[in-house]
Amino acid sequence: MKGAPVFFIASRLIAGRNDASGGRDQARRALRGAVLAIGLSLVPLLTVMQVADGMVQGISARYVELGTYHAQAHAYSDTEPLADARDRLAATPGVTGAWIESQSVGVAFTSGAREGAAIRAVEQGFLDDPGTTAYFELEDGDLALERANDALVGSALAAKLGIKSGDSFNLITVRRSASGEPLPKVSILRVRGVVSAGYRELDSQWLFIRQADTARVLPRESTRSFVGIKSADPFGEPEQARLLAESALQQGYTVYSWKRLERNLFESLASTRTMLLLIMAVTVAVAAVNVSSALSTLVMERRQEIAVLKSLGARPSDLARTFSLGGAFLGAAGAVLGSAFGLLAATRINEILRVLEWLSNAARRLVALLTGSPAPAYAPLLDPEYYLQAIPITLRFADVAGVVILTVGLSFAASFLPARKAARLDPMDALRRR
């Protein structure tokens, strides 16, 4: 049989006709179920795929724009002061910004609480950079460090310390005396603004002060300073900032790209994504088993029609091809359905999570009401410690196409047994039984 009649018969057997006699059409229902099962199994796969990509990109964009810059130039000798290097880098074509940052650690405390802090002494230019302002959320006050001892505090850190803009707090840093004794130094800082990077791990640590206050506030021995550099397209050309800086600086500096600086973060995010996708792919394979059983039902129910096709001249291999193609059709239908819902779910994941969160809290309140226990506090569904508060989405159509091909392939493979059953069916036996 040529391809056209195989295609015609397969599509008609699978899709059916509305005006065909209904009768005991178990198979049609099983086929619909199989398509639905495949479609449903694809929803989490595609959602995780797209959301994971979005999360990885969102997390890395935040880390890069707010934390590591696009590249860092560290001095390993005194050939050129940092300020000169910064000015030279800032004037280099292709570099969109270069600022000095000094980093150290300390303990912030108020009368009620104390918390460890990662202190970052930054320049106002970094705070004004469009890349920075795009990802920093100002929760309170101003995104500015103008006067001496001004501070910007991460939102989670501010919450733990119980401070808001205008409040003062103490920062203890430790230097070592000439004899090696620890010498605590207390600075009184004033909160100018409360900021959020959208990522809990960062917001619970970051404490920004003026670059000009470095010498006064930070202990010289445990402070490291570098020039942070930004360029036009850090994700399209991740090495660009490093290459520009290397050619501008030549001697005495080592320049690291953000990819290098954030390698651990990147690798752990990528392997988590791979694990999740593998698990989800297994569910698609399980769903494809439904194709096998639905097609088997169809073969059993249509044994007479298969026998008639044989009496009309169809070879066993023609019937095998017809049913294999039918399996592929089911997979394709499931893939289309699943892609539509999966992509919809992915683009609406933030809303979906919010609805789920609201529902789970409503349920908890209802239970509390019914059992007479005190009303529970509103609980966020996802701990923002692990997830971004708002999950960014990216759609990669090559990935979606890959999933569709995988699904059709699995369904085709799953139709092997029913296809063989149809091929081997004895027409005499089927036609005699009525």
Place this chain on the structure above:
Amino acid sequence: MSDVVLSLRDVSRVFSTEAEDLHILRSVDLDILSGRSSSISGPSGCGKSTLLSIMGGLDRPSSGTVMAGQLDLGKATETQLASYRSTVIGFVFQSHYLLKDFTALENAMLPAFMLSGDRPGSERVARELLDAVGLSARLDHTPARLSGGERQRVAIARALVNSPSVVLADEPTGSLDEDSARTVEELLFSVVAERGASLVLVTHDPRLAGLAEVRYQLRNGTLATV
């Protein structure tokens, strides 16, 4: 003198069941002549359908030979038998056996489409045949929306769409009321004769059997001319 299109020599068919061996056909000799009509009668269960299946290449004889031209059906491969069923034979069963998800036109053109892959060409031939059996107004109806007689007429068109040499009809009017049965049997004889095919008709209706040019009786597994 007419050519022999199908020739059975000393054909037997034994079904082995757990209890015993059922000798349904014993030493059947039969020549089907080109363009002639034959009828085979006999009591229910005597082996008429079995004989027709062997002639149609759906079943193989336990012994003896069935020759269709140069092809020995008993020794043919599955592919050769499939090709034989599609080009040499047209089946009409007691039950219409139309495919329920296909329209009258699609059912009738299917054997031709399966053979050639040419859908417009197949539909053209099927349309002519459906016209000949008086169904040009029912082309787009599925079997569920056709009467019993109309279904059987579609089956006749389907059996003839590949211009077979032999049409094998197994009690084609057995499940129809008197009036439709008359219409269907008249059409069957006339359309088959017009296309120059041989007709082998299985029936236990003596009147219908009497319409055939050659009449056989199957009894105790052997065939006798009436």
